[in-house]
Amino acid sequence: MTFDSIFKRGCLIPGVIVLFFSFFVSVKIFVTRLDKKDLAWMTSYDRYEPRQNIFVSNKGNVDTVEYDSKWIVNKTDVIEFSSAGGGWTFEAYACYTLGLRHNGYPYRGSVSIKRAVDNDTLLVGLSLGRRETVNRKRNDEYIVAKPETLMLDSVVYRDCVVADNSNSRILESSEDEHYRGRPVVDKFIVSKRHGLIYYRFDDGEEFVRRK
DSSP: OOHHHHHHHHHHHHHHHHHHHHHHHHOOEEEOOOOHHHHGGGTHHHHSSSSEEEEEETTSOEEEEEEEEEEEEOTTSOOOOBOGGGSEEEOOEEEEEEEEEETTEEEEEEEEEEEOTTTOOEEEEEEETTEEEOBTTTTBSEEEOOOEEEEETTEEEEEEEEESTTTEEEOOSGGGGGGTTSOOEEEEEEETTTEEEEEEETTSOEEEEOO
């Protein structure tokens, strides 16, 4: 074995180590967090005991809504990274799901929040039945949270997000076959504090939360 070969082999391992560490040093990691104010969107899930609301329509009909699951992926949870966009990213998010029973038929719904990496903006994703909010620029269901104050049946609700034809769509995938033939949710409203407070079907019947 010549001196040159020993020298080359001796430099090989340190070179690999340097390359290994330089790779991880050069990778950019983008992380967002949900603060206490953001997570207030999840408190409506725990507000009711039992986790059920009664809704009454303009035709006198009664529906029930039950909150059935919640999860939060934030700073103390396992982080799942993706290498999209030239770096590793993690957008903190939280969600709860609900079930609406209308005329004996079940309608699924959800309320999600997420902090975007690109501009650290709080986004919300809402769904009820086949209607789902849509962000055409991001090509997903998360829209910028722009809460507003509304009054329903003389009750003032703050921090509300409205989902209607201006910011949502009707899902047409095969997964939603079980909704076909049923009234379609035309509009619904979610309150940060109270959860789902209002929804309207395409046949004109609208429901408001009573308790």
